[in-house]
Amino acid sequence: MSESQPLSASTTPSLLDRLAAIVGEDNCLSRPEELYTYGCDGLTLGSHAPSAVVLPADRDQVVAVVAACRKFERSFVPRGAGTGLSGGAVPMDGAVVIGLSRMVKIVEIDAENRIAVVQPGVVNAHLSEAIAHMGLFYAPDPSSQQACTIGGNVAENSGGPHTLKYGTTTNHVLSVEMVLPDASVVRLGSAAGFAPGYDLVGAVVGSEGTLGIVTEVTVRLVEIPEAVETMLAIFDDVSDACRLVGGIIRSGMVPAALEVVDRRTIRAVEASVYAAGLPTDAGAVLIIELDGAACEMQGLTDRIRELAAREGVRELRVARDAEERALFWRARKGAFGAMGRLAPDLYVHDAVVPRASLPEVLEEICAIGDRYHLTLSNVFHAGDGNLHPNISFDRRNSEELARVVAAGREMLELCVRVGGVLTGEHGVGMEKRDYMGLLFTPEDLEAMRKLRDAFNPDGICNPGKVIPMTRACTEANPRARGYDEVPL
Amino acid sequence: MGVSKNSSCLEALRAVVGDGAFALEPARVVAGGRLVTEVAPKNAEELSACLRALTAEGEAVLVEGAGTQMNYGNPVEGAATLLSCRHLSGVVEFDSADGVIQAGAGTPLRELAKVVATEGWLLPLDPPDRGGSLGGTLATAVSGPRERGLGPVRDAVLGLDTVLASGDRARCGARVVKNVTGYDMAKLYVGSLGTLGVIEKAWLRLKPVPASCRVVELEVPRTEGAFELALAAARRGSARGVGLRAGDANSLEGPGGSLRLVAEFAGEAPATEADAGWLLRGRTACAPAEGGMDAVRDLQGRPLPGGLRARVHVLPLRLAEAWQCLEGPGVELLAYPEPAVLHARFVPRSDGAEDFVWLDEVLGRLDAMRHSLGAEVVIDELPEAAPGDHDVFWGAANLGLMRALKDRFDPSRILNPGRFAGRI
Structure with missing residues (x-):
C-alpha cells in the first residue's frame, strides 16, 4: 500500500496556515514523525500517512476545518481514538485527519430522563464511570472501551460482549449533532426518542465517518442491574x-x-x-x-x-x-x-453467522487456518454468532501477510455461504470494502451510494471507505478521484 | 391526470402482471388519492417490473399493505394507481433454532405472530393496528404500549428486500442478529411510509415467549404521583409495558381525579412476581379490565372518525406536563411513561360539519405544548374535511437532507408522493 506524501509547509502554506490558525499551532500536526501515528488505526495491514492532522477543540473549529478543507479541495477523515479494526480512520489519498480526541466533555447528564449528552471524544468507559454512582451505565461496551471514544462508536455502530442483551450503539443513540461535508451543522433525531421524518440517526450510526463528522451525541442510559x-x-x-x-x-x-x-x-x-x-x-x-x-x-x-x-x-x-x-x-x-506473545502482529477478523451454524463454521475456519499454515485462535461473541478468528503473524513477512489476507477472504466467503455477513462490529472500512460484492449486488451497493451521496455528494468526507469504488463510479465522480492529485 | 395517461399506464402494467392490474370502477378515494387503477404484483420480479413501468410512465402510486393505515400520513399527491402488496405474502424461511424469520411484506401480522408462537417465539411487533400487514407495520413504524419491553419497530428488523422506484431490487442487512456490513439501510426504509422504496420482504429478530406474564391494574389518585409511579413501574426489570389513562372512579378529570394504571410484567416468574408485588405494595389492585394491555393497545389504535388523534413524544419527566396541557372536556388521553408517549384523542365538539373552530383550538394547544415542552408531535388522524393545509408530521427538521434522499431514491417522485414529513 502506498504512502501518500505529507503536505509540507513549502508546498501547502495556505491550507496548513489556515488549519493552524483555526486550531492553534500546537493542534495542527504536519511533521512526518507526527503524521506517522495517524497512518493507520487498529488495523495494521497497511498505512497511509495523512497530509496533516488537526485536533479541534469544539464544533465551531470542526466547521472551520471542514470549510478550509473544502476550499482547498482536500478530503478529510474523522478519527476518534484510532482503535478501529477495519481501517475506517485511515486517511486515503492524503486526506487531512480531523482528530476528535480533544472534544472530551460530558455536556449533560440527565439521570431522571436517563440520557446523557457527550462530545465525540469522550472515552466509552469514562461515561459509565461518571454515572455509576447514579446507578446507571452506558450499555455498548466494545472490548476497547477503556480507550475507544463514543464518537468512534457512533461511526462504527460498535457492539461488545453485552450486545446480546443490550444491543449495539444504534440502540442507544437518540440524537447527534453533525457537521456535514458542506460545513453546515445539523441536529438529527431527538432526545424524546422520535423525530418526524426519515430515521437519519439510524442511517448515520454505523456509517463509518463517511456522512459527516459527529460533534455531539445524545445517548440513552441504562440502569445497572440488581x-x-x-x-x-x-x-x-x-x-x-x-x-x-x-x-x-x-x-x-x-x-x-x-x-x-x-x-x-x-x-x-x-x-x-x-x-x-x-x-x-x-x-x-x-x-x-x-x-x-x-x-x-x-x-x-x-x-x-x-x-x-x-x-x-x-x-x-x-x-x-x-x-x-x-x-x-x-x-x-x-x-x-496475550496474543502478543504469539507473533508481532494480530489480525482480528470479524464475521457473523447464524448461531445454529457456529460449530460447523468454526471447524471449517480452523481448517482454512491450517491450510494456510497460519496461527489461528478464536475468541468470540458466540451469543450473537459474531466470530473473531484471530490470526497471529509478522507483517514484515510479505509472504505470510499474503496468506493472512487470502485466508481472511476465504473465511468471509464461508460465512456468507451459510447466510452470514462480512462484519458484525468492526465495520467495512478499507479492509472489507472490496469484499462487499461477496454479499451485495451492484444494485444493493448503488442504494448505499445514494445514501452516501445525499450527505456527502462529492465524496470529500472519508473517501475510499465502505462502498467499492467501481470504475464507472470513479469516472462519474472525478473530484473524488482527484483529491489526491490536487496540489495544495 | 388525463384518461389517456391512465389507460396507457394500465396497459403497461397489464403487460407485466396480466390480470394482476385492473381498472377500479368506480374509482377508489383513499389517502387523498383518486385511484382508477390497481396493481397487485405476486412476487419480487413483478413488483420490480411494475415499478419500472410506472417510472417510465411517470405515474405516481399509492402503496398499500393491508389497507388499514391509509389515513395515516399526509394526502398522497397525484396518484391514480394503487400498488397493493397483499400478494407478497407468506413465510419465506423460519429458523426456529436461531429465532429469526423472513416473510413477505403482505403477510398479515396476526398470521406471522401465530406462526412464530408455534415454536415458542414472540413477534416483537405490537402496533396499535393488529389487522395490518408486515410491510405496512414496518413502513408506518408506530409502536404500541409494549415498546418498553419489545423495543421499537426498527429494532425488530434484521434485513430488508426492497424494490426502488427504478425497479432495482436492493437488499440490506441479513438474517444474522448482529451486522455492520455497509450502511444500515433498513433504518431508512422503516418508518418512511413507503416513500423511498417498497418493502418486499423482511428478516425479523424474534423474542422468546416469556415464561410468565403478570398484569396489574390500579386506580391512582393524581395527587399521589400517578406519573411518578407509572415511570417507576416502567423501569422495573420485567416491565414490558405500562399505560395510564383516565380513571373509572370519576368521570371528571382534573387535579383531584384518579388515573388507571395498567402494567404488564413479562419474564422469569420470580421477577414478574417481584415487580407486580412491588407495584401492589400498600395499594389495592382493581379488577382488571378485559384484555389487559391488549385493551390499552386497542384504545390507542381505535379510529376517531371526524376527530383528531395526536401522538406526542416527550422526555419521561415531561409527560405529566404534556397531559396537563392537553386534558379537558372532549379529550381522551393515554400515556406511556417510557419511552414517553402521550396519545390524545380529541372528539369533535360540533355537529356542524363545516364548523372546525374546535380543530383550530386543538391545533393551537398542541402547538403551544410542542414549543413549551420540546415535544415532537404527529397527527395520527385528522378529520377528512378539515380545512387548511396541515403537514401531520409537525416541525420536521433537516428537510434538505430528507429531500436529497428522496431525490436519489425516487427521482420521479412516484412512491407515495407527498405523504411523508415535509410532504416528501
Missing part, C-alpha cells in the same frame, strides 16, 4: 461450547453475554499476565453472564447447569464474588493482549 451471575463453562471441545450457546438461545433465556474462548487462546492467556487459572488442556471455555433481578438468578443458573450438563460440560464454575467475575473476564478481555 444482580449479575457469571459462569465459566469448561469444555473439552469448542463445538460443545457452541452447542450450549444454541441451547441457551433456544431455551428462551437472554443472557447478558455468551463468550467463547478457544484452546489456543486459553493457552496464550494462561502463559501471559492475564492468566485466569483456566485448564490449558480444555478445548474451550464459555463465559455465561446473566443479569437482572436477584430473585431470578438461581432459577436461571439452574437451567444453565442443566443445559451445560446435556452438552457434556467438564466443569461449570460460578463466580463467587466480583473478584472472581473479573478473573473470568480477564481470560476474555486479556486475550488480544
Whole structure:
C-alpha cells in the first residue's frame, strides 16, 4: 500500500496556515514523525500517512476545518481514538485527519430522563464511570472501551460482549449533532426518542465517518442491574461450547453475554499476565453472564447447569464474588493482549453467522487456518454468532501477510455461504470494502451510494471507505478521484 | 391526470402482471388519492417490473399493505394507481433454532405472530393496528404500549428486500442478529411510509415467549404521583409495558381525579412476581379490565372518525406536563411513561360539519405544548374535511437532507408522493 506524501509547509502554506490558525499551532500536526501515528488505526495491514492532522477543540473549529478543507479541495477523515479494526480512520489519498480526541466533555447528564449528552471524544468507559454512582451505565461496551471514544462508536455502530442483551450503539443513540461535508451543522433525531421524518440517526450510526463528522451525541442510559451471575463453562471441545450457546438461545433465556474462548487462546492467556487459572488442556471455555433481578438468578443458573450438563460440560464454575467475575473476564478481555506473545502482529477478523451454524463454521475456519499454515485462535461473541478468528503473524513477512489476507477472504466467503455477513462490529472500512460484492449486488451497493451521496455528494468526507469504488463510479465522480492529485 | 395517461399506464402494467392490474370502477378515494387503477404484483420480479413501468410512465402510486393505515400520513399527491402488496405474502424461511424469520411484506401480522408462537417465539411487533400487514407495520413504524419491553419497530428488523422506484431490487442487512456490513439501510426504509422504496420482504429478530406474564391494574389518585409511579413501574426489570389513562372512579378529570394504571410484567416468574408485588405494595389492585394491555393497545389504535388523534413524544419527566396541557372536556388521553408517549384523542365538539373552530383550538394547544415542552408531535388522524393545509408530521427538521434522499431514491417522485414529513 502506498504512502501518500505529507503536505509540507513549502508546498501547502495556505491550507496548513489556515488549519493552524483555526486550531492553534500546537493542534495542527504536519511533521512526518507526527503524521506517522495517524497512518493507520487498529488495523495494521497497511498505512497511509495523512497530509496533516488537526485536533479541534469544539464544533465551531470542526466547521472551520471542514470549510478550509473544502476550499482547498482536500478530503478529510474523522478519527476518534484510532482503535478501529477495519481501517475506517485511515486517511486515503492524503486526506487531512480531523482528530476528535480533544472534544472530551460530558455536556449533560440527565439521570431522571436517563440520557446523557457527550462530545465525540469522550472515552466509552469514562461515561459509565461518571454515572455509576447514579446507578446507571452506558450499555455498548466494545472490548476497547477503556480507550475507544463514543464518537468512534457512533461511526462504527460498535457492539461488545453485552450486545446480546443490550444491543449495539444504534440502540442507544437518540440524537447527534453533525457537521456535514458542506460545513453546515445539523441536529438529527431527538432526545424524546422520535423525530418526524426519515430515521437519519439510524442511517448515520454505523456509517463509518463517511456522512459527516459527529460533534455531539445524545445517548440513552441504562440502569445497572440488581444482580449479575457469571459462569465459566469448561469444555473439552469448542463445538460443545457452541452447542450450549444454541441451547441457551433456544431455551428462551437472554443472557447478558455468551463468550467463547478457544484452546489456543486459553493457552496464550494462561502463559501471559492475564492468566485466569483456566485448564490449558480444555478445548474451550464459555463465559455465561446473566443479569437482572436477584430473585431470578438461581432459577436461571439452574437451567444453565442443566443445559451445560446435556452438552457434556467438564466443569461449570460460578463466580463467587466480583473478584472472581473479573478473573473470568480477564481470560476474555486479556486475550488480544496475550496474543502478543504469539507473533508481532494480530489480525482480528470479524464475521457473523447464524448461531445454529457456529460449530460447523468454526471447524471449517480452523481448517482454512491450517491450510494456510497460519496461527489461528478464536475468541468470540458466540451469543450473537459474531466470530473473531484471530490470526497471529509478522507483517514484515510479505509472504505470510499474503496468506493472512487470502485466508481472511476465504473465511468471509464461508460465512456468507451459510447466510452470514462480512462484519458484525468492526465495520467495512478499507479492509472489507472490496469484499462487499461477496454479499451485495451492484444494485444493493448503488442504494448505499445514494445514501452516501445525499450527505456527502462529492465524496470529500472519508473517501475510499465502505462502498467499492467501481470504475464507472470513479469516472462519474472525478473530484473524488482527484483529491489526491490536487496540489495544495 | 388525463384518461389517456391512465389507460396507457394500465396497459403497461397489464403487460407485466396480466390480470394482476385492473381498472377500479368506480374509482377508489383513499389517502387523498383518486385511484382508477390497481396493481397487485405476486412476487419480487413483478413488483420490480411494475415499478419500472410506472417510472417510465411517470405515474405516481399509492402503496398499500393491508389497507388499514391509509389515513395515516399526509394526502398522497397525484396518484391514480394503487400498488397493493397483499400478494407478497407468506413465510419465506423460519429458523426456529436461531429465532429469526423472513416473510413477505403482505403477510398479515396476526398470521406471522401465530406462526412464530408455534415454536415458542414472540413477534416483537405490537402496533396499535393488529389487522395490518408486515410491510405496512414496518413502513408506518408506530409502536404500541409494549415498546418498553419489545423495543421499537426498527429494532425488530434484521434485513430488508426492497424494490426502488427504478425497479432495482436492493437488499440490506441479513438474517444474522448482529451486522455492520455497509450502511444500515433498513433504518431508512422503516418508518418512511413507503416513500423511498417498497418493502418486499423482511428478516425479523424474534423474542422468546416469556415464561410468565403478570398484569396489574390500579386506580391512582393524581395527587399521589400517578406519573411518578407509572415511570417507576416502567423501569422495573420485567416491565414490558405500562399505560395510564383516565380513571373509572370519576368521570371528571382534573387535579383531584384518579388515573388507571395498567402494567404488564413479562419474564422469569420470580421477577414478574417481584415487580407486580412491588407495584401492589400498600395499594389495592382493581379488577382488571378485559384484555389487559391488549385493551390499552386497542384504545390507542381505535379510529376517531371526524376527530383528531395526536401522538406526542416527550422526555419521561415531561409527560405529566404534556397531559396537563392537553386534558379537558372532549379529550381522551393515554400515556406511556417510557419511552414517553402521550396519545390524545380529541372528539369533535360540533355537529356542524363545516364548523372546525374546535380543530383550530386543538391545533393551537398542541402547538403551544410542542414549543413549551420540546415535544415532537404527529397527527395520527385528522378529520377528512378539515380545512387548511396541515403537514401531520409537525416541525420536521433537516428537510434538505430528507429531500436529497428522496431525490436519489425516487427521482420521479412516484412512491407515495407527498405523504411523508415535509410532504416528501
